[in-house]
Amino acid sequence: MLARIQFAFTVSFHIIFPSFTIGLAAYIATLELLWIGTGHERYHRIARFFTKIFAVSFAMGVVSGIVLSYQFGTNWSHFSRVVGNVIGPLIGYEVLTAFFLEATFLGIMLFGWNRVPRGLHVFSCVMVAVGTTLSAFWILSANSWMQTPAGHEIIDGVAHPVDWLAVIFNPSFPYRLAHMVTACYLTTAFVVLAVGARYVYSGRYPEDGRTMMRMALGLIAILAPLQAFIGDAHGLNTLAHQPAKIAAIEAHWQNEPGASGVPLVLFAWPNEAEERNDYQIAIPHLGSLILTHSWDDTFKGLKEYPRDERPPVAVPFFAFRVMVGLGIVMILVGWLGVFLLWRHRLFETDWYLAPLQHIWPIGFVTILSGWFVTEVGRQPWVAYGILRTADAISPVEGWAVATTLALFVFVYGIVFSGGIYYINRLIARGPQGSAVEPPEGVPSRPLASAHKATRAAINHPGE
Numbered sequence: 209m210l211a212r213i214q215f216a217f218t219v220s221f222h223i224i225f226p227s228f229t230i231g232l233a234a235y236i237a238t239l240e241l242l243w244i245g246t247g248h249e250r251y252h253r254i255a256r257f258f259t260k261i262f263a264v265s266f267a268m269g270v271v272s273g274i275v276l277s278y279q280f281g282t283n284w285s286h287f288s289r290v291v292g293n294v295i296g297p298l299i300g301y302e303v304l305t306a307f308f309l310e311a312t313f314l315g316i317m318l319f320g321w322n323r324v325p326r327g328l329h330v331f332s333c334v335m336v337a338v339g340t341t342l343s344a345f346w347i348l349s350a351n352s353w354m355q356t357p358a359g360h361e362i363i364d365g366v367a368h369p370v371d372w373l374a375v376i377f378n379p380s381f382p383y384r385l386a387h388m389v390t391a392c393y394l395t396t397a398f399v400v401l402a403v404g405a406r407y408v409y410s411g412r413y414p415e416d417g418r419t420m421m422r423m424a425l426g427l428i429a430i431l432a433p434l435q436a437f438i439g440d441a442h443g444l445n446t447l448a449h450q451p452a453k454i455a456a457i458e459a460h461w462q463n464e465p466g467a468s469g470v471p472l473v474l475f476a477w478p479n480e481a482e483e484r485n486d487y488q489i490a491i492p493h494l495g496s497l498i499l500t501h502s503w504d505d506t507f508k509g510l511k512e513y514p515r516d517e518r519p520p521v522a523v524p525f526f527a528f529r530v531m532v533g534l535g536i537v538m539i540l541v542g543w544l545g546v547f548l549l550w551r552h553r554l555f556e557t558d559w560y561l562a563p564l565q566h567i568w569p570i571g572f573v574t575i576l577s578g579w580f581v582t583e584v585g586r587q588p589w590v591a592y593g594i595l596r597t598a599d600a601i602s603p604v605e606g607w608a609v610a611t612t613l614a615l616f617v618f619v620y621g622i623v624f625s626g627g628i629y630y631i632n633r634l635i636a637r638g639p640q641g642s643a644v645e646p647p648e649g650v651p652s653r654p655l656a657s658a659h660k661a662t663r664a665a666i667n668h669p670g671e
Contacts, residue, residue, distance in 0.1 A: 210609040211283040211601055214616065216583075218275055220576055221620050225269030227575050230344055230389065231396025232262045233337040235423075236317075240330040254416055255333070256321060257639035258400075261631055263318055268627045272620065283609065284590075287600035291367045291591045294360055294375055295350050302346035310339035341389065348388055352381035354591045355582070356449045367594060379449055383442040384582075390435045391578065393427065394538060395571025400424040401545075402568035403635055409561040413638045418555060425549060428542030435535060440498070447499055447507060450592065453585035455510045456519045457528045458495055459485050462509035469493035469504045475529075478521040483511055516588065524585040531577040534570055541567065 236255050243251035277299070280288045288296075316324060316332035324332075359374025360367045369375050404420030407413040447454045454460075459478045460470055472494035476485035496505050510518050541564075548554040555561070590597040 210606055210613060211279075211604070212597065214283065214609060214613040215276070215279055217613070218272065218279065218616060218620070220579065221624065222269065222272040222276060223575065223579060224572050225265050225272065226340070226343065227388075227392045227395050227572065228399065229262055229265050229269055230340045230392040231394070232258060232265065232399075233333070233340045234393065235396055235400065236262060237330075237333040237337040238423075240333045244326060244330050250415055250419055253639045254419060257416075257634075259318060260634050264627055264631055264634070266314070268623060271623065275616070281602075283602050283604060284600050285602040287590055287595060290365065290595045290600070291354070294353060294357075294367050294369050297369075298346055298350040298353070298376070302343055302350075306339045306341075306343035306346060309342065310336055313339070344389055344392070345385060348385045349376045349378070349381055352384045353378045355384075355586055356380040357591060357594055362594070367591070380442075380445055383438070383445045386438050387435070387442050387578075388575075390431055390438060391571065391575050394431050394435065395575060397424045397427045397431070398538070398571045399568045401428065402565055405561050405564035405567075406635070407638065408555050409558070409565060414555075416639050421545070421554065422549065425542055425545040425554075428538060429546045432535065432538040432542045436539070439532075439535070443499060444501075450586070451508050452510070452513050452517065453519055453524065453582075454499065455508060455513070456521045456524045456585055457581060458499070459521055459525045460495070460507070460509045461485070462511045463506045468506070469497075470495035470499070470506050472498060473525075476525075478525055480521050519585045519587045524581045527577040527580040527584070531574050531581065534574040534577070538570065538574075 236258055239251045239255035239258070242248070243255065280292075280295075313332040313335040316329060317336050320329045320332060353375055356379040357367070358378040359369060359371035359376075361370050362368075400420050401424035404417040404424060407417030408421065443454070458470070459473050459476055461483050463470070469492060471490035471492045473485065473488060473490045476488040476490070479486050493503050496502055499507060510521070544560065545554060545564075548557055548560060586592060588596050588598065590600045
């Protein structure tokens with residue numbers, strides 16, 4: 209359990225940074241292409257600003273990710289022995305393709321401003337964006353294979369690859385890749401949106417803030433509802449290949465005799481000891497409609513699986529509802545923002561701008577919730593149908609794992625706090641060279657009434 213907690217802590221900490229830098233690299237590359245295509249200096253200014261934030265996030269992602277590979281050997285040596293022939297090369301491909309590509313062009317991207325030709329710098333930003341996406345490709349391929357193994361054979365209890373295309377493009381991989389990359393773009397879009405709202409609401413860097421908000425809202429309005437359709441397809445795939453996970457997500461214990469359809473449980477307190485739900489609020493038939501696209505079809509309940517083959521119920525159940533609930537909030541925020549932009553009221557609507565400054569964590573919380581759903585829902589398997597988590601552990605003393613876990617929490621807490629503090633300082637400093645520099649003594653959140661007329665004059669100078 210300590211080894212599982214340690215890996216859960218380090219991977220949860222680590223995933224925050226790649227989920228941000230994957231989207232941020234693509235955003236910076238887009239800004240650079242717009243700059244070279246239009247010549248508008250604001251795109252160049254915003255790109256330089258977010259490149260500094262990217263550098264800090266990328267560094268923390270690299271540092272926090274290194275320990276994950278070591279844990280395969282220190283805490284999960286039997287996992288490495290049984291499935292290392294498959295997982296090892298996939299992670300190696302990520303290093304040889306994605307990480308080397310990023311490392312090649314990252315220096316030019318970070319330090320090449322005004323030192324290399326403009327076209328080379330833009331190309332470097334595009335290559336870093338390609339590299340981060342390639343990294344997601346290989347890591348998600350490895351994780352998806354652990355969820356839905358394919359293209360291998362078991363010899364003496366050890367998995368050996370026999371078809372690399374089947375290994376890489378295993379049954380759940382396309383859905384996971386689309387779902388995760390879209391989540392990364394949405395995560396970055398909400399950070400950009402919050403930063404832009406912060407500048408517009410405070411009257412600082414209004415031109416750059418408006419550009420950030422327009423670009424972010426355009427992306428959110430498209431990708432947030434698209435993510436719902438991708439998630440639906442992913443759910444159908446999970447029902448086909450990991451039905452016990454779906455039963456845990458829905459806290460579906462059994463199909464009542466003679467009843468048709470499965471209800472959608474909006475809220476309940478799963479009682480695993482008694483194999484039932486307490487305080488349940490459910491809508492009849494809606495679970496069947498969502499998961500089987502039929503009004504009356506059913507799927508297996510948790511009672512139809514042996515107890516030692518059921519995943520824990522509470523974590524997937526609640527985490528899934530947090531993920532879906534925040535996804536609905538994303539759709540509403542995006543569509544409302546586009547509506548206000550269409551009505552030319554976006555940049556003067558204080559009740560929208562004020563809370564929007566603080567919405568930046570929504571993507572990170574949603575990704576972590578989804579990650580808990582997919583990883584806890586896979587239990588008791590670490591490689592589905594091949595190796596149980598309890599059998600993958602190394603013969604390490606509990607005190608050793610507890611000691612390193614405490615050290616990880618301490619060190620990661622310092623690194624995370626320092627990184628967030630420095631990123632917030634960069635945001636407070638703002639894009640250098642902007643037309644409106646931050647005046648001395650301006651508070652980070654002034655009273656809306658004191659600045660409403662000023663923002664209106666800045667945002668609509670012709671009115």
